[in-house]
Amino acid sequence: MNPRRISDSALRRLSHYLRFLEVFEEEGRETISSWELAERGGTTSAQVRKDLSHFGSFGKRGLGYPVPELRARLAGILGVGRRWDVAIVGAGKLGAALYAYDGFRRRGFHVAAVFDDDPRKIGRRWGQLEVEDVGVLGASVRAKGVEIGIVVTPADAAQEVADALVAAGINAILNFAPRKLVLPESVTLRDVNLAIELEALCFALTHEGWIVGR
Amino acid sequence: MNPRRISDSALRRLSHYLRFLEVFEEEGRETISSWELAERGGTTSAQVRKDLSHFGSFGKRGLGYPVPELRARLAGILGVGRRWDVAIVGAGKLGAALYAYDGFRRRGFHVAAVFDDDPRKIGRRWGQLEVEDVGVLGASVRAKGVEIGIVVTPADAAQEVADALVAAGINAILNFAPRKLVLPESVTLRDVNLAIELEALCFALTHEGWIVGR
DNA sequence: TATTGTGAAAGGGTTCACAGCG
DNA sequence: CGCTGTGAACCCTTTCACAATA
Numbered sequence: 001m002n003p004r005r006i007s008d009s010a011l012r013r014l015s016h017y018l019r020f021l022e023v024f025e026e027e028g029r030e031t032i033s034s035w036e037l038a039e040r041g042g043t044t045s046a047q048v049r050k051d052l053s054h055f056g057s058f059g060k061r062g063l064g065y066p067v068p069e070l071r072a073r074l075a076g077i078l079g080v081g082r083r084w085d086v087a088i089v090g091a092g093k094l095g096a097a098l099y100a101y102d103g104f105r106r107r108g109f110h111v112a113a114v115f116d117d118d119p120r121k122i123g124r125r126w127g128q129l130e131v132e133d134v135g136v137l138g139a140s141v142r143a144k145g146v147e148i149g150i151v152v153t154p155a156d157a158a159q160e161v162a163d164a165l166v167a168a169g170i171n172a173i174l175n176f177a178p179r180k181l182v183l184p185e186s187v188t189l190r191d192v193n194l195a196i197e198l199e200a201l202c203f204a205l206t207h208e209g210w211i212v213g214r
Numbered sequence: 215m216n217p218r219r220i221s222d223s224a225l226r227r228l229s230h231y232l233r234f235l236e237v238f239e240e241e242g243r244e245t246i247s248s249w250e251l252a253e254r255g256g257t258t259s260a261q262v263r264k265d266l267s268h269f270g271s272f273g274k275r276g277l278g279y280p281v282p283e284l285r286a287r288l289a290g291i292l293g294v295g296r297r298w299d300v301a302i303v304g305a306g307k308l309g310a311a312l313y314a315y316d317g318f319r320r321r322g323f324h325v326a327a328v329f330d331d332d333p334r335k336i337g338r339r340w341g342q343l344e345v346e347d348v349g350v351l352g353a354s355v356r357a358k359g360v361e362i363g364i365v366v367t368p369a370d371a372a373q374e375v376a377d378a379l380v381a382a383g384i385n386a387i388l389n390f391a392p393r394k395l396v397l398p399e400s401v402t403l404r405d406v407n408l409a410i411e412l413e414a415l416c417f418a419l420t421h422e423g424w425i426v427g428r
Numbered sequence: 429t430a431t432t433g434t435g436a437a438a439g440g441g442t443t444c445a446c447a448g449c450g
Numbered sequence: 451c452g453c454t455g456t457g458a459a460c461c462c463t464t465t466c467a468c469a470a471t472a
Contacts, residue, residue: 004423004424004425005424005425005427006424006425006427007426007427007440008426008427008428009441009442011413011414012410012414015407015414016410019392019409033452033453033454034453035453040394041394042394043442044442044443045453045454046442046444046445046456047441047442047443049454049455050441050442050443050455050456052455053454057454058454059454059455060450060454061448061449061454061455062449062450062452062453062454063450063454064452064453064454065454077417078413078417078420079416079417079420079421080413080416084412084416086412093310093314093315094308094315096307096311097306097307098408100307101307103369103392103408104409107409107412147419148412148415155317171418171419172415172416172419173415174411174412178233178317180230180254180255180256188419188426190411190414190415193229194312194315194317194406195229195233195317196226196229196230197404197406198321198323198362198388199225199293199321200225200226200402201362201386201388201402201404202293202294203225203291203293204385204402205293205361205362205385205386205402206291206292207293209218210219210220211218211219211220212220212221212222212225213219213221214221214222219462221462221463223463223464247430247432248432249431257464258464258465259431259432260464260465260466261463261464263432263433263434264433264434264464264465266433267432267433267434271432271433273431273432273433274431274471274472275430275432275433275470275471276429276431276432277430277431277432278430278431279432427440
């Protein structure tokens, strides 16, 4: 039951289930079946049950899953029941967009610091925050207890910045820079790469008839 | 050799190889081995050879792959050797960040239109462009020959906007809105979902010892 | 000799199908 | 009876290992 291993795709699906459950809970639904959850997420009921079974059994046979309870359990499993302090490194347009992104706040992510190396940007106010010199990143991240770093620098600064984040004790990095980062095994890294997503679209447009598997 | 099917992960790796090959070509390297390509991309040489074998055999036994040729072939395979006209729907901060993103232009992606439904934004100049009313999306997209749509609207507008893009003849959509879009089979859809990436990081931080597979 | 291209084996994720239980 | 939880089957991706060849 606890293989201490989960696939990336299963993890993404859990996030989706959580989203649907939040909606169902608001609607006052008491229970939901794996089939209904599957339909919304574009999977199968067996998949839903398998995904949940990684973490225990939450349903009642013949009835389905209790909505509020499953929602709470899933939130706990994903670790989103609390506030997470995040640092954004790179005070450019993308950094600003992420900072302003409301879904962020609503999900408990709190931007606690923004850094840049451009003297024209350092010191500017972003809401309650002030853009800090990337030189003080280590001290500031530690002082503020930041646990998640978001890298939105140009490609050539990304590795250096990531190293600084790791040196400051950060173990989870979301990287938007189009550069493969080399980090210790212990640090969790996820990449969001615009160019790769667009190229996948180009491939599909160029190769009608080909199937891009999942 | 041509199974007319490729996995998402293989496709992503091809994009990475292309990036490395561009660097190698600039450095004047003539040949490269699958092993060297693998090292950069964090894979194995067998994987590189399998990935390439989907599309033919480009190497010379005992020597490796000719860098400029393989680069050109890969660009052709991914479909990035030409200009692609893109429409951004949603003139918010994220839309603006994508519009300004330089890697975009450099890879042949050309933002040909920007749409919004907010009267205060419609008509504003974005560089050479003017933000258009989402009501004229169909006509404008057709007139400009746009082939790729990027959805950066709030969640509740995303489906409607995507439907309009499809109605305008678009077959490839990159969706940043946190909403599962329902589209015809024939349309290629890729999602970029901030919340899911962050939740995966939270999961990892919350479950030390667990392995998130690929 | 060095390295590709590729069948075959291994690994791991998804689907099936049914026993178990409310 | 209805729906969950799960072992087994299936299928796809990755890795292995080696024949082919520049």
